[in-house]
Amino acid sequence: MTPLQIVFLLVAAITLFSAVMVVSIRGMMHAALFLVLTLMGVAFMFATLGSRFFAIIQILVYIGSIAILIIFAVMLTRNIMDAEVASLNRGWWFFAPLALLIFASIVLVLSSWSAFATLRDLSSTSGENILEFGKALTDPNGFVIPFEVASVLLVAAMVGAVYIAMERRGGRG
Amino acid sequence: MLEKYLPLAIILAFAVFIGFFVVILGTIFGPRRPTERKSAPYESGMIPYGPGTRRMNVSYYLVAVLFILFDIEIVFVLPWAVIFRELGVPGLVLMGIFLVVLEVAFVYAWKKGALEWE
Amino acid sequence: MDGAMILEWVIKSIFLILVMTGGFAYVTLYERKVLARIQVRIGPNRAGPFGVLQPVADGIKLIFKEELVPAKADKLIFTLAPVLTVIPALIITAVVPWGTEVTLFGRTIKLYLADINIAVLYLMAVTSISIYGIALAGWSSNNKYATLGGLRATAQMISYELALGFAMIVPVMMAGSMSLVDIVESQKPVWFVFVQPLAFLIYFIAALAEINRSPFDMPEAEQELTAGYHTEYSGMKFALFFMAEYIKMIAISMIGSSLFLGGYRGPFVDQLPALGPLYLFIKVAIVLFVIIWIRATLPRIRYDRLMQFGWKVLFPLALLNVFVTGVVLILVGG
Numbered sequence: 204m205t206p207l208q209i210v211f212l213l214v215a216a217i218t219l220f221s222a223v224m225v226v227s228i229r230g231m232m233h234a235a236l237f238l239v240l241t242l243m244g245v246a247f248m249f250a251t252l253g254s255r256f257f258a259i260i261q262i263l264v265y266i267g268s269i270a271i272l273i274i275f276a277v278m279l280t281r282n283i284m285d286a287e288v289a290s291l292n293r294g295w296w297f298f299a300p301l302a303l304l305i306f307a308s309i310v311l312v313l314s315s316w317s318a319f320a321t322l323r324d325l326s327s328t329s330g331e332n333i334l335e336f337g338k339a340l341t342d343p344n345g346f347v348i349p350f351e352v353a354s355v356l357l358v359a360a361m362v363g364a365v366y367i368a369m370e371r372r373g374g375r376g
Numbered sequence: 377m378l379e380k381y382l383p384l385a386i387i388l389a390f391a392v393f394i395g396f397f398v399v400i401l402g403t404i405f406g407p408r409r410p411t412e413r414k415s416a417p418y419e420s421g422m423i424p425y426g427p428g429t430r431r432m433n434v435s436y437y438l439v440a441v442l443f444i445l446f447d448i449e450i451v452f453v454l455p456w457a458v459i460f461r462e463l464g465v466p467g468l469v470l471m472g473i474f475l476v477v478l479e480v481a482f483v484y485a486w487k488k489g490a491l492e493w494e
Numbered sequence: 495m496d497g498a499m500i501l502e503w504v505i506k507s508i509f510l511i512l513v514m515t516g517g518f519a520y521v522t523l524y525e526r527k528v529l530a531r532i533q534v535r536i537g538p539n540r541a542g543p544f545g546v547l548q549p550v551a552d553g554i555k556l557i558f559k560e561e562l563v564p565a566k567a568d569k570l571i572f573t574l575a576p577v578l579t580v581i582p583a584l585i586i587t588a589v590v591p592w593g594t595e596v597t598l599f600g601r602t603i604k605l606y607l608a609d610i611n612i613a614v615l616y617l618m619a620v621t622s623i624s625i626y627g628i629a630l631a632g633w634s635s636n637n638k639y640a641t642l643g644g645l646r647a648t649a650q651m652i653s654y655e656l657a658l659g660f661a662m663i664v665p666v667m668m669a670g671s672m673s674l675v676d677i678v679e680s681q682k683p684v685w686f687v688f689v690q691p692l693a694f695l696i697y698f699i700a701a702l703a704e705i706n707r708s709p710f711d712m713p714e715a716e717q718e719l720t721a722g723y724h725t726e727y728s729g730m731k732f733a734l735f736f737m738a739e740y741i742k743m744i745a746i747s748m749i750g751s752s753l754f755l756g757g758y759r760g761p762f763v764d765q766l767p768a769l770g771p772l773y774l775f776i777k778v779a780i781v782l783f784v785i786i787w788i789r790a791t792l793p794r795i796r797y798d799r800l801m802q803f804g805w806k807v808l809f810p811l812a813l814l815n816v817f818v819t820g821v822v823l824i825l826v827g828g
Contacts, residue, residue: 255610259615271622334459337458337459340452368434369438402561415565461823492798
């Protein structure tokens with residue numbers, strides 16, 4: 204194994220561990236922080252796989268803004284913060300092996316696909332991918348339609364959020 | 377190509393080390409004689425009342441939502457900004473449409489009063 | 495990639511961190527001296543000649559101070575928050591070039607730690623992480639003032655981060671690259687501040703707000719919030735917040751100098767590359783002086799005005815500036 208692969212496996216282990224902690228830990232703020240750690244792990248995995256641009260985007264968008272929103276949301280719902288409810292489902296001993304079984308079967312199915320086991324060395328790809336990305340965004344043969352539609356989607360999400368939040372504020376004040 | 381990023385990992389490791397080192401330094405050398413009064417929340421010498429944290433104003437939440445939207449906008453504008461000369465007028469027009477559509481949400485939030493603070 | 499290369503990076507990293515922490519110590523002294531002069535006082539002058547040992551004395555004092563932890567605080571996050579605040583401050587300047595390259599001991603050494611092609615994006619990402627330490631410090635203290643201060647700081651930082659981001663896009667457009675080395679090199683004919691004064695102004699204002707610096711230091715307004723998010727912190731944990739604040743001051747000066755003021759470029763720098771760090775140092779010192787001067791002169795802005803200024807004035811202006819720059823550069827052909 205190359206050092207890079209060892210780093211990758213280490214990061215993957217941390218990511219998985221913190222993902223499990225997100226759903227099993229009691230305090231909501233701690234869960235949110237483990238979510239941040241998970242997202243950070245994903246960013247490092249992008250980096251070790253050779254996609255620096257998306258690693259930084261992952262940090263900027265997911266950790267820098269979406270996780271901040273989640274932390275704000277936790278602060279907003281302070282009242283149910285330390286509720287003394289069990290964080291594990293009652294039937295977890297049944298569903299945990301089931302999830303493992305499903306995961307194993309997915310791996311089994313995927314492993315029959317020839318490209319699954321081939322390792323591609325991406326660490327040597329040049330850094331030109333931003334230029335390509337920028338070009339593809341405004342290229343009629345590329346992603347210009349998804350790019351423009353994305354703006355409409357964002358606007359719809361935004362208008363919805365403002366509408367709901369302002370209604371609540373109006374009702375309270 | 378990836379080794380260009382190795383220095384960043386090295387300095388990150390040093391920064392983490394410095395942070396914890398300073399905290400540990402204070403723990404080793406600082407005295408530790410907690411009393412009930414000392415570990416009460418500081419409220420300018422008044423007797424603390426009520427819960428330490430309370431529900432925050434929804435305006436903060438709205439700001440965070442708006443921030444996500446425009447953060448994503450920046451992420452889309454940056455790759456365009458690197459090669460906009462090459463893309464020329466069509467690129468400019470397409471980016472203009474993208475920005476104008478997003479600004480609809482901004483104007484809506486503004487008119488709805490989401491940017492007002494009382 | 496060989497052993498010598500890794501050693502070089504390790505040495506550069508240690509050097510950069512030492513410069514930033516040492517710089518922190520002396521910027522506190524610089525600030526106290528300049529403030530004192532503006533207020534017709536002398537400032538610290540007891541510890542060593544002209545008070546040069548004052549930061550050392552302050553540091554030693556803080557090490558031996560008792561650290562208080564509020565009884566109801568979340569102990570783990572309370573300890574983690576100052577560390578999380580100082581890490582982004584220390585690593586953000588890793589992509590800022592100090593000069594081109596010099597030959598030392600028969601080895602050509604590039605005067606920057608990392609030249610990555612997405613440096614500006616890196617700056618934005620690190621800036622966005624630096625919110626965490628402050629938000630968590632406020633939340634974990636379980637103190638009304640600290641929570642409110644942390645919330646205010648977080649909301650203020652994310653609001654001004656947008657204007658900051660759009661202001662940083664302008665040099666990227668002018669240079670056609672996100673690498674800070676390329677951006678500095680493309681300022682060879684003329685500094686970007688002369689072509690884009692508005693972008694520099696937006697950058698400067700937004701950066702001041704981003705590091706909660708006067709006149710945008712509402713989250714730390716001692717008259718109404720005691721000390722904001724670090725109310726409950728003492729000893730070395732407080733020192734970390736203090737350190738982060740001053741290192742961020744140095745960082746925004748370095749980044750601003752590189753993006754708009756020509757970075758390490760100056761007369762004869764092509765003939766004598768060793769002048770590069772000196773020019774950068776002078777520029778940073780001047781920008782820092784302006785920041786301190788502003789603190790001494792301007793009153794604090796009320797929080798609602800501050801947020802409205804960020805969203806209703808600075809952000810639309812920054813966005814418009816990016817677009818107008820694009821239109822002008824394409825139509826005129828820059």
